[in-house]
Amino acid sequence: MKSNRLSKLIGIDYPLFLGPMRLITLGEMAAAVSNSGGFGQIAASGLSPDRLREEIDKAHRRTDRPFGVNIPIYRKNAIDQLEVCTQCGIRTITTSAGNPTRIIELLRNSGVKVLHKVSSVEMALKAESAGVDAVIATGHEAGGHVGRDGATTFCLVPMLVDALQIPVIAAGGIADARGLVAAFAFGAEGVEVGTRFVATDKAPVPDFFKELLIMARSQSTTLLGKNAMPIRVLKNKAAVSILNPVKSEEDRQIQGDAADRQYIQSGGDADSAIMPAGQIAGLIQNVKDIGAVFPEMIEAAHTISERVFKNFQRER
Template identity: 40%
Template sequence: MNQQRQSLTEMLGIKYPILQGGMAWISEHNLAAAVSNAGCLGIIAGGNLSPEDLLYEIRETRKLTSRPFGVNVMLLSPYAQEQIEIICRERVPVVTTGAGSPSSFIEKLKTAGTKVIPVVASSGLARRLERQGVDAVIAEGMEAGGHIGKVSTMVLVPAVVSATRIPVIAAGGIADGRGLAASLALGASGVQMGTRFICTTECRAHSRYKERILLSNELDTVVTGNSNGHPVRGFRNRLTRHIEELEKQGSGFEEIEKIAVGALKRAVENGDINDGSMMAGQSCGLIGEILDVSQLVQSIIDEAEETIRFLGGIKKW
């Protein structure tokens, strides 16, 4: 399968096939640059950043690294169109997208020389986007933190691999070298990790956010928003219990959204672990220490190579 696909590391100009997830309020220039300097692809989270703020993040990243990096664009953001314009003007090497289809932006981005890699939650969407010219796709399973789909990583990744001929990046529930090796066995060309990169020294997330991850197990996250079609995975706390009560009462998306506005920022910047949105994937149960990004990447690669050797294979990145 992978022999028919372009190497992800060659496509993106990186040493290791690892992308850092674009997590709103978390993935800023310090983290993105550190990940890129470690040989992976660091990604700035566009989120709801104003055009001016995104431009600042891009330029600050370039001060810290000469290596490729990317920007994640949340297509539901009111600034998405303006963010795309800045990305094209600044010649950002890679764009990942979420919360919608990037169809209307693909040609513009590729003309600017930017690789386009959307997050997909189904093989059908992956196939359609491949026809429209995207360079790769991120198959994100429901184990992931934040906004999620309905299919697990173990099923979604091989389904997308079978449906396409472009590189497939596995995401959701991956936090170590074993996950990287397993993803390659499923046919993926690489992985994207979000939650694991929160527990690094370069990540700006509040210490209480990081501590919550370190003290957790794989059962500590909950999914809210299923009733209104906007499922989100995060740590169980007072906010999620409030949302669950509203869902039981039949409240619509707009009413629930009112109490969720600003909740992620409160968690990340203020360490509000009770009423903040503590987004995290099920991989939280695999994370036991805070490391420098370079140490983390090396430990992932070493463990992946050891796992592959144990299984009788030889992997050249």
């Protein structure tokens, strides 16, 4: 992993990415992951340009290793956020939820690398044609916003590897070394991990969110907004009320403001908060030191790879 195209492109030890999560993966988390050998990311979604600058400065004070920023292109302040990134010396940006062509045009000849999130082969081919440096293949089982087509990570990744010339990063359904090894077996040159990092000591979320992740099973998440911008969240009373609207005026208002007013940092409790999480939550059993997640995955991946290789060796 240390010498593949992706790690060389970005200048990191290992092509293991912290998945950007709105109002969660901020400066402190990004720096901690980069210090552990991976690539930390600050999620720009929900941040004003000034707040984004503060979080970038916070990360710079905590690490001298590369980290990046994720910018959802459809947001009205996306270009303002991009300007902040370039002013603050960010060398790698990941983009999502939109066509990256305009971003590429603005960054042309700047040396800034652009990695774009995709959920289909068609989207990936358009992104490659636009000039992105790599794509992040986000499967339907991922937490947060996912594609509408329903392709899973481990179906999508090999299709993209076959179709593209640029590196593919696997995202969704990866929380431990088994997922890491599987992603590389499918041809990915990196992985992005989100939900696993919510259950870490540095994640700025309420304790009940982390506890619910530890208790989660395979059926503990659900999709909201399937016909608009699908988002996978933990299944609780708030999520169920959005899925099954009732008639009272109070509940109508709750449903209409779910994306922001019920988001975890806006208060609430285990029943009323909206908590993005992937299906992989069912594998999370404890709250980890954030700096241990990727090093432990790498160490265990070596053992798994050796065991798999031995199983396929022929007797001489």
